[in-house]
Amino acid sequence: MKDVKLTEHLEFLVSHRGQDEATVLAHALRRGIDSLYEDTLVEEFLLGRVARETVLRELGPDRLNEIEYQRDTLRREVGWGLKGA
């Protein structure tokens, strides 16, 4: 079922973007790899296996700021939970 939908979406893209199938697939692959790369980079950073400077260079200061804010809220929250007994 999902494959049928994927095929339909691909046909839609080919038809509406005026590009051939290979070009659309190349764009999709690029976008997918970029997204997976970012997800994995953030995960490795949060687990202490990638340096902050790498995330700063790859994703920029705004994104790093968001990541660190969310990380710190979770840290604070766990600390709050432990102290609240």
Next chain:
Amino acid sequence: MPETISDTGPVLHLHEIGRLDTLVTVEPLVLPVGVWEELQHRSLDRRTFEQAGLLFTVSTRGRDLLPSAEMLRLQPADHEVFLLAQEGHFESLVLTDDLALRRLLEDRGSTVAGSVGILVRAYAAGRLSREGLEHCIEALLEESSLHLSRAFRSYVRKLVVDLP
């Protein structure tokens, strides 16, 4: 006992994993009417809270207060949470899993916690065993409607593994 103002998220997520009772550590809860309506829309009612042994009240006060321009980006129920917290000079504990609301509240000095914090608190209070906590966290991350990216799900697991 001081009251705790709650947004929809923590109540809903803990209900989804069958652990609404863990909110007992922060009761009594005050639910803005907008939050209550969202919960009712998701099939939670007074009996759900009674079965979990939770004390709570529904407040319409937030609806009578005027939001500032800064808050207009928030969802209506989140507005009400903020306004109730503001009315109490940001001294009440506020529960939310919404990052935007959390930032607004923390900037004003509120103590804010979410679903993860409530489960850790239940563990620290002896209401959950270590195994129970890990089971609940796993259910929260994989089965509830709490949205966390894969990266942050891994991070939460690490925080829990590292707990004393």
